Structures are given as structure tokens and as C-alpha cells.
Amino acid sequence: MTRVLVVDDEPQIVRALVINLKARKYEVDAAADGAQALELAAARHPDVVVLDLGLPDMDGVEVIKGLRGWTRVPILVLSARHSSDEKVEALDAGADDYVTKPFGMDELLARLRAAVRRAEPAAGAGGDEVVVETEDFTVDLAAKKAVREGRDVRLTPTEWHLLEVLVRNGGKLVSQKQLLQEVWGPSYGTETNYLRVYMAQLRRKLEADPSHPRHFITEPGMGYRFER
Amino acid sequence: MTRVLVVDDEPQIVRALVINLKARKYEVDAAADGAQALELAAARHPDVVVLDLGLPDMDGVEVIKGLRGWTRVPILVLSARHSSDEKVEALDAGADDYVTKPFGMDELLARLRAAVRRAEPAAGAGGDEVVVETEDFTVDLAAKKAVREGRDVRLTPTEWHLLEVLVRNGGKLVSQKQLLQEVWGPSYGTETNYLRVYMAQLRRKLEADPSHPRHFITEPGMGYRFER
């Protein structure tokens, strides 16, 4: 689900945005001033920020610069100012789009979709290693592809999900409960037999010698660990 | 140097843009209609496109769709229409920004800088392959043409759109939801029966043996993948 951070000090505008966004299945956080905005952005890692420039505690452009110091998240600026200079300043500070109030909700939502859409590929490349290689096989998380001895390995959705969690936590121990909850959902946690079955599948499809696994390692009583 | 493609049928607007852009050390191509725009885009690979929606030969939205079939180049739309519907349509078709005439040159240039800036990292990837060949058929994304055994293959608009998304993500798995949203619109996501029908069409028209597809591969429960 796409997460939006709404920053505005006027409650009625925030309310209107929140209602419209939630109705369209966005997850929404809201901040009323710049400090809160920067804090929430750091804590929640939104996929897009809607930012009013007229904030009580600090200049909106400073908020943009604060965000741009560490993230490329799309920033959509709202402002009552029509002045060209303000727009140029905000855009050059790192904003992605600039909408003047009063704005049409349809247009705003369309601009929001556009901003999220073009940020999509960058999200996958966001510093993470997408391709993981071991001596025996290769996993491409972006393409959802596993290759062993030059041939593609077919994995079922559940197998993929499990493999993904393990690989993303590469080297670290992942507890059984955590695996169950991430793959099967939050209401699971004790069905360790699922793990046994699917770990066996993964080993059979990827390990060179499934009975003596080198990459999918069992930590008895605790969980599993992926080692390259 | 940044290369800009300007598309507008009004000579004085083109002239104003060209002068301003060249003064700021952009390299500029200009097109007066949609057909010429698509042609120049394919030939010159601009870093950003400035597109007037009111063209003499075709609807501006069609130009956007034509470009989006094979490239993610930023598209900045110019238009005299202030209607919200027009903006939404253009943005959802794949435009990155929408500026209404009359526009301030400073603002336009700032929006252009913003569009170019955020496209920068993706430019290095250079995934702009326009013609894709397989053992069994050839797809030319720019010319919107598919050839199999020396003959042109007729594809319906929806079939094309689906093929485009798959080919553009060549080798990568594309989830069912992503396919549905890109081809049928943002409000779709669960109608997997559409996909089944149209994937069957594509396979029937392009695969050598439609019942044993080699290029349009199903990943059960997850999505589809194009392999050359």
C-alpha cells in the first residue's frame, strides 16, 4: 500500500486530503508543522509527501531541503502563493511538483499518482543489493528469478516469499515466528511444520546437496539463516 | 548536455522555447506535430519532452501513450486547456507534469529542471531498447509493429499495451496487479481473467507453439514474464 505524508497547518485541508486519500486506499500520516513533518518522514518513510509551504514554525523550502538531505521521496508542494519566484525556489530546492490553492482534488490525485509512478523503479534500487550470488545459485529479487547451473528454477509464491525474507536478512538469524508472520500473515506464529516443509522445498530446488545445506541453515529451536 | 524535444504547432511558442533553452545550454529539437514528435523521439533519444496537447494531426494523449510504450523519458505537457479532466487524463497516460498556457518561462524552466533532475539516475541504466528480437518474432516498440515469419502481426490496442509493459520489463516478473493497473487503469487490480484472455491472444499471435509458450511465461500466483 502506498504511504502518503500530508503536511499542512490548516485542519480542514488536512481533513479533506486524508478522507480522499484513504478512500483510495492510501495509507496516510499527517503533520501540522515542519518539525513534525521531518520527524514523521524519518519514522514512517512515506512513498510521497504533500507539503504546504505556509507552515507556522519554519519555511516550507527548509522542509524540502531537510528531506532532500537524506531521501529522494517525491515531494508535491501545495501553496497559496502564485508567485513565479516561489515556485522556482521550491522546485529548485528539490520539490517534484507545485500546485497552487485552491486546487482540484482530481488534479492533485492525478499528480500524486504521476509522482508515485515514476518513483517506483528507484524504490527497488534504493541502495539494496537486488542480485545475490552464492557458489551454487543466483537470486534476482527484482526480477523474481532464481538460477541454478544456468537454468531457471521455478518457485511457487510461498517459496518465493520465504526466500525473499531470508535473503533480505542475509547472514542474520530470522526467528520462526518472524518468518511465519511475514510469509503467512500476522495471525500465524506457531505452525513450524509449514516452515519445515517449505525450507525442504527451497533446499531441494536450490542447494547442491539438499541433505547437507550450506546456505539455508537451521538454528535448532530458534529459526533459520541464509548464508551466501 | 541535456537534450530537449519541443513539440508545438505554434511557431512563436517554439521559437520562444528554443531561444530560452539554447541560452541555457540545452540541446533542442523541435517537432510541429505528433507524428514528427514520435519520429524525432525515437531518432534522437531526448532527455526530456515538452509537449503541447493541441496538435494538428493527433491527440496529445496519444503521443504520450506512444512514447510511454518504449521509453520513460520525462514528459512535460503544455496546454491551453485548464480543465481538470484533461490534466488527469494526460497525467494518467504517463505525463510527468502539466503546465497551462500562458505560462511563465521561469516556472517552466524550473519544472523542466525538476523533471530532468529526478530522471538522472535512471538515465544511466539506459534501458531504452526499442527493437526486441526473439527467435520467433520481432517487436518494434517505437513503430508499434510486430513481425513474425516475415509478416506483420495485427494486434489490438489492448494487446499492444499489454505487450509493451511486458517487453519493457523484459526478463523481469511483472505482477498481475501491476499489469492490470498499467493496461486497464489505476482502479483495476483483481480482474485476473482479463489477463488470462489477453495473454492467450498474445501467445496465439506470437508464439511458435501457443500451447507451450517460450516467451510469455506464467508464474502461477504471481504474474507474467517476457523472455526473449
Add this chain to the structure above:
DNA sequence: CGGCGGCGTCAAGGGTGCGTCAGGGATGGC
């Protein structure tokens, strides 16, 4: 030495997703 818990393996069942086909409705061109 015997019991016990955790793990790996295997096989079978029920359910779900996928491919296929055909028909109705909408749309656009002549």
C-alpha cells in the same frame, strides 16, 4: 538407557488459479 521434543521427509486431500472457448454488447468506419 529410555523418553521426548524438534526437525526432515513423504504422500495424499482439497482448493484455487490458469487456459480455453464461445457469446453478447459496445464502438467506430464505410
Add this chain to the structure above:
DNA sequence: GCCATCCCTGACGCACCCTTGACGCCGCCG
């Protein structure tokens, strides 16, 4: 106004995936 084309929809059969249970093995502890 007619006709062709394209999109959507439903039904059906099949293959595959998830789940579940049983069984044997190993290490640990009493």
C-alpha cells in the same frame, strides 16, 4: 444504417499449490 472489430464475461476442465498428517531420525536430558 450496416458490418466488422474489439472488449468484457461466464463456464468448464485441468494442473498445480497449499495444507495436513504420519513416520523416522537425531540430539538432549533425565
